[in-house]
Amino acid sequence: MNRVKPFLKWAGGKTQLLDSINSKFPYNEDFVYIEPFVGSGAVLFWVLNNYPNLKQAIINDINTDLINSYKTIKTDVESLIIILQQLENDYHKLANNLELKKVYYYSKRTIFNDRTSDQVTQAALFIFLNRTCFNGLYRVNKNNGFNVPIGSYKKPKICDANNLKTVSKILAKVEILNEDFEATIDYATKNTVFYFDPPYKPLSETSSFNSYAKNSFDDNEQIRLKQFLDKLNLLGYKWILSNSDVKNNNSANNFFDDLYKEYNINRVLAKRSINSNASKRGVLTELLITNQ
Numbered sequence: 001m002n003r004v005k006p007f008l009k010w011a012g013g014k015t016q017l018l019d020s021i022n023s024k025f026p027y028n029e030d031f032v033y034i035e036p037f038v039g040s041g042a043v044l045f046w047v048l049n050n051y052p053n054l055k056q057a058i059i060n061d062i063n064t065d066l067i068n069s070y071k072t073i074k075t076d077v078e079s080l081i082i083i084l085q086q087l088e089n090d091y092h093k094l095a096n097n098l099e100l101k102k103v104y105y106y107s108k109r110t111i112f113n114d115r116t117s118d119q120v121t122q123a124a125l126f127i128f129l130n131r132t133c134f135n136g137l138y139r140v141n142k143n144n145g146f147n148v149p150i151g152s153y154k155k156p157k158i159c160d161a162n163n164l165k166t167v168s169k170i171l172a173k174v175e176i177l178n179e180d181f182e183a184t185i186d187y188a189t190k191n192t193v194f195y196f197d198p199p200y201k202p203l204s205e206t207s208s209f210n211s212y213a214k215n216s217f218d219d220n221e222q223i224r225l226k227q228f229l230d231k232l233n234l235l236g237y238k239w240i241l242s243n244s245d246v247k248n249n250n251s252a253n254n255f256f257d258d259l260y261k262e263y264n265i266n267r268v269l270a271k272r273s274i275n276s277n278a279s280k281r282g283v284l285t286e287l288l289i290t291n292q
């Protein structure tokens, strides 16, 4: 099968951390893979490519629109491709007319936010907006209205039909959930490895960039996650967690070092790819914490 890649751009894509994450996986063993904050699935797809014998994977995210697109690709990829191809054709025809492109983009955004279209159309609009919006950002207001402005790409690839078909095939062995992260515990069996990539704790008050879902993921949520990881640890499941390294901005900030003091804390070089301010796209460290 062709190698499969994420069908979305998503904040916090983990491509650059894959080698470090891989080194924590069980060697030469069957395992079940669970990813409770899947986002664009950079790590999921990497795992599916590299462990073709993996028995089962379970993915979850609280974002219903995101999960609807995974489910649609899994069950009805041909219908999705037809709609997405039409969106791409329409958009590319307008490539040289920014005003008309804007009208098109914002009208599709309004239709998406009405959430009255059928599941396949909603999924197509979600992917269209992700590909054409500013920096592939996902941000919603209090009413769950997607509010990212149009991006400046002239002719972005919107319908990558081959990749969507490959994703569809590979999702056959993936169970897809739309719950809070704690619900994934019910799916753990012997030899389960969890990979957690929660919304990052912002490095500073102004870099608050973690409003992927209606409810923001604040420090209390980070602590609730830690308590959940303690539970998994007691039950004998392996887990890997990534998060921002708040020491990048303030070396005296011990939030994660204190919270995870009984586990293995690794600092890994990582480049932030999505940042509206180009000068801030520098090299930073991120945390990779494990219980093994």
Ligand SMILES: C[S@@+](CC[C@H](N)C(=O)[O-])C[C@H]1O[C@@H](n2cnc3c(N)ncnc32)[C@H](O)[C@@H]1O
Residues within 6 Å of the ligand: 010, 011, 012, 013, 014, 036, 037, 038, 039, 040, 041, 042, 043, 060, 061, 062, 063, 179, 180, 181, 182, 197, 198, 199, 200, 212, 213, 217
């Ligand atoms: C940092 S992103 C994941 C990035 C992803 N791993 C990637 O490669 O692009 C965090 C994800 O957590 C989800 N999320 C936020 N709160 C959640 C919760 N309580 N339970 C499950 N998912 C949640 C968000 O919708 C978002 O997709």
